[in-house]
Amino acid sequence: MLGYNNKYPKDHAMNKRIKKLVDWLSDQGYSFRFSIDDRVDRETSTVKVYPNPNQQHLLYTLLHECGHVAILSNSTYKKEFKSLSVAEMKDNRHFRSNIYKYKLLKEEMDAWEEGKKLAKKLNIRVNKEKYDAYASKWFMTYVKWAA
Numbered sequence: 001m002l003g004y005n006n007k008y009p010k011d012h013a014m015n016k017r018i019k020k021l022v023d024w025l026s027d028q029g030y031s032f033r034f035s036i037d038d039r040v041d042r043e044t045s046t047v048k049v050y051p052n053p054n055q056q057h058l059l060y061t062l063l064h065e066c067g068h069v070a071i072l073s074n075s076t077y078k079k080e081f082k083s084l085s086v087a088e089m090k091d092n093r094h095f096r097s098n099i100y101k102y103k104l105l106k107e108e109m110d111a112w113e114e115g116k117k118l119a120k121k122l123n124i125r126v127n128k129e130k131y132d133a134y135a136s137k138w139f140m141t142y143v144k145w146a147a
């Protein structure tokens with residue numbers, strides 16, 4: 001959060017939306033910072049998001065990463081996504097397996113949907129059509145990777 005307002009002093013309404021998410025992350029025990037890519041760093045409990053100059057896209061991406069956090073804090077996660085953690089033990093064969101890809105695609109889609117739910121819960125206004133269009137664009141990059 002440090003330096004955030006210096007970077008984006010103009011769009012106050014958008015800053016407020018993003019601050020709500022940063023506060024929510026803090027409640028989940030996660031910190032937030034800008035980075036070169038978008039991801040949840042589980043080891044340091046940090047959500048990293050690229051400082052996209054397109055504020056809408058920045059918001060959507062942050063919602064998606066928060067969706068990942070929501071999934072991670074779900075108690076059934078470990079069971080459902082067992083194959084993902086196995087794959088993360090750098091089993092290369094498993095990494096290319098259908099079950100791994102299937103679970104990864106599901107988690108990606110779930111994270112977008114969780115992000116949308118979270119926006120609703122926190123009263124963050126989101127254009128659902130634009131959000132879904134953005135989500136599907138990113139989701140398809142995973143589909144292409146998996147195919």
Ligand SMILES: [Zn+2]
Binds near residue numbers: 064068108111
């Ligand atoms: Zn994701």
